[in-house]
Amino acid sequence: HAATVVSGTGLAQQIHKEVQSDTAKLVAQGNRRPHLSVILVGDDHATASLLGMSSSTIFRPSSVSQEEMLELIDKFNRDRSISGLLVQLPLPEHFSERAICNAVAPEKDVDGFHIVNIGKLCLDQRCMVPATAAAVWEIIRRTGIETVGKNVLVVGRSKNVGMPIAMLLHSDRNHERPGGDATVVMAHRCTPLPRLKELASLADIVIAAAGVPHLITADILKEGAAVIDVGINRMQDPVTGKLCLVGDVDFEAVKEKAGFISPVPGGVGPMAVAMVMKNTVTAAKNAPTY
Ligand code: ADP
Structure with a gap:
């Protein structure tokens, strides 16, 4: 049966409410x-x-x-x-x-790209987590997708996206910055396609962050897998000629086989924007009050 389509827009609204109420609280406390x-x-x-x-x-x-x-x-x-x-x-x-x-x-670095924040991320220390990775994490958490002991395939190894996602998901849930305790494999442009298919067929969760439209097709996935599409590819619609956004996942076919799927647009994108806001409130909370 068809996958649950995860609404990034809906989850982002939850985060917006939290950010709004945290902001109101901070201001009410005189900050x-x-x-x-x-x-x-x-x-x-x-x-x-x-x-x-x-x-x-x-x-x-x-x-x-x-x-x-x-x-x-x-x-x-x-x-x-x-x-x-x-x-x-x-x-x-x-x-x-x-x-x-x-x-x-580093304390104002809401993108989490300062070398100190990246270092802390890699050491499972509390830090500003890059927004896209934080978005993937929150989508998984708030959708109730289990990660502990699961096989995760991260397709893409960029320092801003693929790497931090893999870092969050493989690390220990009991550390200062809790991780997903999953078995994480990273694929990238040197991964031969047959190997990618083999890894995808084993994965309980596939995170697609390669920037390659339709790289993840239904045939390579395990039945019921959770598929999170981080791809943002600007393409011309072959029918209307209009510019449109497509992800790295063949959405229409994959949603018939997957357990969960996040769409593009309306998935990771709005969540990533929300996570920048969340990081800003965190930065404000941590700011010295003098
Ligand atoms: P982003 O910032 O969204 O991660 P980049 O273009 O910086 O995008 O990175 C794309 C990543 O995807 C790279 O790590 C690259 O190795 C990987 N990649 C590109 N093509 C493929 C492919 N065909 N199979 C697997 N990984 C790929």
Whole structure:
């Protein structure tokens, strides 16, 4: 029978409510209102919703120098009215993204990309967890998908997405930053397709984060598997010619075989946005009150 389609939009609304009430509580206790600052370089993107927080978006042209960006980040790091700070990636060629990520104060790093946050993530210490990985984690938790002792296949090994997802799911549930206690395997572009199929057929949970449309097809999956689609591929609809979003999973066929499936759009995407908000409230809670 058909899979339960996990509503990322619905779960994101739960998180929004929690963030909103946490924000209200913080403010009622006399704390500063949590504030998220977003730095965008080049084309503008949509800004996130507020949920009782305040936010600001700073635009810089693609020609902005790394020095100027570092100065801006430093200014924001020292600004106590700013709880969370996020620099939208990717950045133009002339930037070292690592240098930019490491310039953001770790306690304001709501993307979780500072080397200290990544190090803590890998040591199962409490940290800012990258939003997409946190989104996958929350979808699994809130949907009641069991992870302990289960086989998880993470397809994709990027440092921002695949790696942190695998880190959360394989680690110990009793550690400071609890993990999923699953047996995790990572596949990537060097994994031969027959091997990918073999691994997928063993997996209780498949997380698709490869950026390859329709990589995960129904035939390679175990009956009843939970399939979480992290892919965001912009494609032209062959019929209407319109631009549309597709994931890495062949949704229509897979939903007939899987136990759970998260759609694209309306799955991991809205949850990831919600997790940035959650990280901002966490940053505000942890901020010194002097
Ligand atoms: P993201 O940031 O969404 O993870 P990236 O493009 O940075 O996207 O990473 C894509 C990941 O997917 C890489 O780790 C790459 O090795 C993996 N990948 C790409 N193609 C395949 C494939 N055909 N099979 C398995 N993994 C793949």
